[in-house]
Amino acid sequence: MTTPSDLLYSETEDELRSAVRSLLTDRCDATQVLARAESDAPHDGDLWKTLAADMGLAGLLVPESLGGQGATHREAAVVLEELGRFVAPVPYLTSAVIATETLLGCGTPAADELLGALASGRSIGALALPLSTGPSASYAEIEEKDGRLTGRVTAVADAAAADVLLVVAGGGLYAVETASDGVTVTAQTPLDLTRPLAAVTLDSAPGRLLTADASAAVRRGLRAGAGLLASEQLGLADWCLTETVAYLKTRHQFNRPVGSFQALKHRLAELWLETVHARAAARNAADALATASDEAPLAASLAQAYCSPVAVHAAEEALQLHGGIGMTWEHPVHLYLKRAKADAIALGSAGAHREIVAELVDLRAP
Amino acid sequence: MSDAAELVRRTQEFLAAHPPASTAAEAFLEARFDAGLAWVHYPEGLGGLGAPRALQAVVDAELEAAGAPPAVGPSLNGIGLGMAAPTILAFGTEEQKRRFLRPLWLGQEIWCQLFSEPGAGSDLAALGTRAVRDGEDWIVTGQKVWTSGAHNARFAILIARTDPDLPKHRGITYFVCDMTDPGVEVRPLRQITGEAEFNEVFLTEVRIPDAHRLGEVGEGWKVAQTTLMNERVAIGGARLPREGGMIGPIAATWRERPELRTRDLHQRLVELWVEAEVARLTGERLRQQLVAGHPGPEGSGMKLTFARLAQQISGLEVELQGEEGLLYDDWTMRRPETVDFLGREAGYRYLRAKGNSIEGGTSEVLLNIVAERVLGLPSEPRTDKDIAWKDLSR
Numbered sequence: 001m002t003t004p005s006d007l008l009y010s011e012t013e014d015e016l017r018s019a020v021r022s023l024l025t026d027r028c029d030a031t032q033v034l035a036r037a038e039s040d041a042p043h044d045g046d047l048w049k050t051l052a053a054d055m056g057l058a059g060l061l062v063p064e065s066l067g068g069q070g071a072t073h074r075e076a077a078v079v080l081e082e083l084g085r086f087v088a089p090v091p092y093l094t095s096a097v098i099a100t101e102t103l104l105g106c107g108t109p110a111a112d113e114l115l116g117a118l119a120s121g122r123s124i125g126a127l128a129l130p131l132s133t134g135p136s137a138s139y140a141e142i143e144e145k146d147g148r149l150t151g152r153v154t155a156v157a158d159a160a161a162a163d164v165l166l167v168v169a170g171g172g173l174y175a176v177e178t179a180s181d182g183v184t185v186t187a188q189t190p191l192d193l194t195r196p197l198a199a200v201t202l203d204s205a206p207g208r209l210l211t212a213d214a215s216a217a218v219r220r221g222l223r224a225g226a227g228l229l230a231s232e233q234l235g236l237a238d239w240c241l242t243e244t245v246a247y248l249k250t251r252h253q254f255n256r257p258v259g260s261f262q263a264l265k266h267r268l269a270e271l272w273l274e275t276v277h278a279r280a281a282a283r284n285a286a287d288a289l290a291t292a293s294d295e296a297p298l299a300a301s302l303a304q305a306y307c308s309p310v311a312v313h314a315a316e317e318a319l320q321l322h323g324g325i326g327m328t329w330e331h332p333v334h335l336y337l338k339r340a341k342a343d344a345i346a347l348g349s350a351g352a353h354r355e356i357v358a359e360l361v362d363l364r365a366p
Numbered sequence: 367m368s369d370a371a372e373l374v375r376r377t378q379e380f381l382a383a384h385p386p387a388s389t390a391a392e393a394f395l396e397a398r399f400d401a402g403l404a405w406v407h408y409p410e411g412l413g414g415l416g417a418p419r420a421l422q423a424v425v426d427a428e429l430e431a432a433g434a435p436p437a438v439g440p441s442l443n444g445i446g447l448g449m450a451a452p453t454i455l456a457f458g459t460e461e462q463k464r465r466f467l468r469p470l471w472l473g474q475e476i477w478c479q480l481f482s483e484p485g486a487g488s489d490l491a492a493l494g495t496r497a498v499r500d501g502e503d504w505i506v507t508g509q510k511v512w513t514s515g516a517h518n519a520r521f522a523i524l525i526a527r528t529d530p531d532l533p534k535h536r537g538i539t540y541f542v543c544d545m546t547d548p549g550v551e552v553r554p555l556r557q558i559t560g561e562a563e564f565n566e567v568f569l570t571e572v573r574i575p576d577a578h579r580l581g582e583v584g585e586g587w588k589v590a591q592t593t594l595m596n597e598r599v600a601i602g603g604a605r606l607p608r609e610g611g612m613i614g615p616i617a618a619t620w621r622e623r624p625e626l627r628t629r630d631l632h633q634r635l636v637e638l639w640v641e642a643e644v645a646r647l648t649g650e651r652l653r654q655q656l657v658a659g660h661p662g663p664e665g666s667g668m669k670l671t672f673a674r675l676a677q678q679i680s681g682l683e684v685e686l687q688g689e690e691g692l693l694y695d696d697w698t699m700r701r702p703e704t705v706d707f708l709g710r711e712a713g714y715r716y717l718r719a720k721g722n723s724i725e726g727g728t729s730e731v732l733l734n735i736v737a738e739r740v741l742g743l744p745s746e747p748r749t750d751k752d753i754a755w756k757d758l759s760r
């Protein structure tokens with residue numbers, strides 16, 4: 001038997017969690033998130049600066065030698081749990097996890113240089129693929145000619161906040177500054193208002209080659225993204241459960257708290273159990289990624305296959321159990337529902353991850 | 367008037383007298399009401415002929431085949447047609463029936479439902495909007511919420527508390543409220559789809575004539591039961607062709623977009639298709655039972671299945687869309703004229719369907735009703751039945 005992964009939270013991780021949570025409690029409450037979601041500036045740049053630069057959280061996955069914190073996926077996962085709990089509109093998953101991990105997979109001086117910029121929070125990066133792309137999915141490439149890139153990618157998460165895009169073209173990976181000539185980033189209308197999407201159009205845009213073989217680096221980035229997205233989903237589910245439990249203790253109908261009806265107690269107890277399982281799956285993925293275990297691909301897909309539906313279920317239950325108020329724009333539960341539903345498509349659906357799991361554990365489809 | 371052939375003959379005579387091709391739509395519908403072909407099971411003179419309800423389908427088929435203008439549908443006046451009308455028919459005075467039913471059916475007057483309050487949703491009988499008698503009028507003050515379509519409505523069905531000293535079910539009276547009266551204020555309440563289909567309605571010393579009371583003073587809860595029963599049938603009970611409901615759009619997408627297909631989605635889609643088709647057959651069977659004169663208890667369950675399937679199917683549809691499922695068509699706040707569960711795109715359908723298990727009684731409450739009234743299981747111990755409304759905990 002292989003040694004089991006460490007599924008607990010360390011003391012440092014707990015401290016990190018409380019630091020992030022107290023910041024978000026102050027700066028990212030539901031009213032602020034909702035107001036921002038509909039504004040012209042859907043990303044919270046100030047909050048990002050505090051998280052990324054002041055607290056150094058953008059560089060958790062980056063070795064100190066490259067200007068990062070030299071921490072691991074375990075700590076990044078804790079940050080994501082909290083960001084999920086607040087549906088925070090910051091490009092953490094996209095820049096500090098997916099783009100960062102993709103660059104780590106390049107192992108070239110050009111990529112290393114960019115890692116320093118991302119790790120310090122000076123720059124925001126985004127992998128220019130549709131957010132729905134999973135680690136084993138095929139994707140369309142951009143056309144490349146003499147280092148000039150032409151083409152279009154849609155549903156790119158956080159592209160509107162990004163300074164640099166990682167673009168797959170002609171088999172290679174290129175860095176494209178969003179400020180360059182020939183780059184147009186157009187906001188799309190997202191289902192999840194807290195993770196803005198954009199269409200990226202490149203018209204002979206200048207690209208810096210990061211690696212001639214993008215494939216392995218991109219898969220690595222998407223896999224880490226999928227594995228850690230599970231922690232965001234866990235945080236989101238946990239918020240939905242906690243909030244609903246609290247509401248049902250105080251909401252009275254029929255001369256008693258609604259939470260005293262056994263039918264609802266059982267529903268919430270079931271949901272609690274789901275979050276217990278989700279936590280084990282998410283921790284397992286974070287640990288496997290942190291230790292670069294052979295099991296990492298399985299752990300990441302296992303976590304996605306399990307946590308995706310749990311987050312959606314938690315948000316759907318939260319809405320239903322709030323009754324009419326859950327259907328209103330002013331109550332935050334819809335932000336969580338929309339995030340959960342978009343997360344279920346992001347980085348491969350649960351079904352796509354079940355297929356990966358099946359392949360890896362030799363349970364082939366008929 | 368219980369014979370299908372007789373109704374076909376009447377409908378044909380009517381069509382001959384009012385050829386759809388040369389009759390203006392409104393005039394045609396007015397004539398149709400007056401000929402008793404609007405809702406054949408209503409009494410003569412009130413849009414019907416006292417025929418069995420099931421025979422409406424015969425009339426509708428004839429009219430449709432002749433290219434008749436369609437009647438105003440439930441998407442515009444669902445509360446009027448599905449809830450207010452049957453309640454007025456059952457409890458209204460002759461004068462009320464004459465005054466309200468014709469313009470209601472014609473869609474000239476839209477109705478809304480002033481039932482739920484911030485503190486009284488599932489426990490509707492706990493409502494606190496007060497109605498106090500003042501000569502020939504009632505003075506009504508309180509707040510209602512989630513009022514669908516109040517912004518388009520001319521009239522509302524309203525329940526209010528007329529005696530706070532009685533236990534909650536006994537101190538309620540049912541009224542028709544004129545939404546244009548002074549003291550009625552409608553504020554949009556935006557919902558998760560981005561639209562404001564429903565509203566908050568503030569009633570401040572609204573004067574409702576006693577002539578607009580439906581049923582006896584203090585009997586409002588009984589009257590409201592008729593409304594609620596009809597609401598549940600109206601929400602889940604539409605007659606549909608195969609793939610006529612929520613399953614239609616996803617089936618179409620599946621057929622048109624082979625690149626979206628996966629084995630996993632396929633299994634789930636077919637499973638839901640089977641459930642949707644079986645639900646449709648259950649509805650059909652229910653209608654046949656009605657025609658045969660023995661309505662079954664299955665009706666209570668139809669809205670439950672409708673809501674669950676609408677949510678599961680639209681949820682799968684968003685997933686099937688993949689990258690496009692990450693997008694939404696439009697978050698702009700607007701106040702729609704109609705209610706349409708299938709309208710717009712997958713993301714809208716998914717979000718709107720969330721309301722289906724809340725509006726018209728939540729699924730949890732409906733399950734309790736099935737358990738207690740259909741299965742005869744004992745109810746949970748209740749502490750609220752015999753205390754005066756004013757002494758209830760909130």
Ligand SMILES: Cc1cc2nc3c(=O)[nH]c(=O)nc-3n(C[C@H](O)[C@H](O)[C@H](O)COP(=O)(O)OP(=O)(O)OC[C@H]3O[C@@H](n4cnc5c(N)ncnc54)[C@H](O)[C@@H]3O)c2cc1C
Pocket residue numbers: 251253254258261263264320321322323324325327478479480481482483484485486487488489511512513514515564721724725726727728729730731734
């Ligand atoms: C889209 C939409 C349109 C609507 N339109 C109208 C309208 O036009 N007019 C109108 O009057 N109202 C309307 N409503 C209001 C609707 O009828 C109420 O929201 C509904 O009855 C639930 O009440 P509530 O919101 O107060 O939830 P609550 O009653 O507070 O319920 C909260 C949760 O507790 C559960 N619960 C409550 N009691 C029990 C129990 N005994 N056992 C188990 N679980 C229980 C509920 O199922 C729910 O999940 C609308 C609602 C929606 C969402």
